Amino acid sequence: MTSGICPNQPPRNSYVILGDFIYTALMSGQIKTYGHLARIDGCDAVFRDGTRVTGLDAIVLCTGFSQDFSFLDQEGIQGLDDLRLFKMIFPVEELHHTLGFIGTFSGAGPIAPMCELQSRYSAKIFAGKLRLPSVDVMKADVQYWINSCTRNPKIYYRYLPLLMFQDTIAKLLGVFPGLWRLLIVDPVLAYRCWYGPMFSAQYRLLGPDSNWKQARDICNTAYTEGCLSLRHSKQPREGIEKSKGNSMRCILVACGLSALAFGIYFKCFFK
Secondary structure, eight states: OTTSOOOSSOGGGSOOOOOTHHHHHHHTTSSOOOOOEEEEETTEEEETTSOEEOOOSOOOOOOOOOOOOTTOOOTTSSSGGGOOEETTTEETTOSSOOOOOOSOOEESSOSHHHHHHHHHHHHHHHTTSSOOOOHHHHHHHHHHHHHHSEEETTTEEEEEOHHHHHHHHHHHHTOOOOHHHHHHHOHHHHHHHHHSOOOGGGGGSSSTTOOHHHHHHHHHHHHHHHHHHTSOTTSOOOOHHHHHHHHHHHHHHHHHHHHHHHHHHHHHHOO
16 A cells, blocks of 8 residues: 555455544655564664664553453353353353453444443442343343354454443443433433434443433533534634534424324324
8 A cells, every 4th residue: 555554464354444544644754654563772662673763752552452361261261252251241151250351342333431331230240239130041142142243253253233232231230321311301411312422421321320410511521522523623613502502403303303203103004
């Protein structure tokens, strides 16, 4: 490629990353690529081919990780192909659920919110505040998600629909931000949670361990700043009040369309 970077395997076996700006930055010289890092020498970085970059102010480690379960003695849990985990956390076949896996999955979106919900659920189980369902129920749930996810062992084994999957854990925890519950308290926030981007703070609005005020402020700020970041830099930054007005209009339109659809459905099927 003209940008100077190219994966070592075909596109079908590579991860997809949305960020076209990096290619322009590479071709214009704003970003420079180097080989494998060998060591850090003070404020210098030394690479395997002997190249040295001096005068570094900061180093950001974004190397990712590899899943490895070789530290376990159980033969049934030695690799991704053998993992049968309830909510991708608890081994179904274990008699005593004192071991939980966090982050042993991939998916269409960020995994950090999912890992947070997994950690919260695990903590509740270990503390005895929640109980796992029966083995048959767990097996059925595991099989359902195995059938629902994309499987390509060359780059990932279980590629989950993260939003749907983490909502199921949120319901087990009692922290699912139900539309009608939010609509009664804050219609604008309900619209932003259900028709806008997903944030971890949405699972802190209701239920146990919730913090309504802080979570609400985070959700509104993230939504507003996300919208403002898509505007042209020369356009004036509009305030939150106008954004709320736009959200309210969208809510009214959505309610109107829903009422219209319900009317058509009722007329067609209940003549």
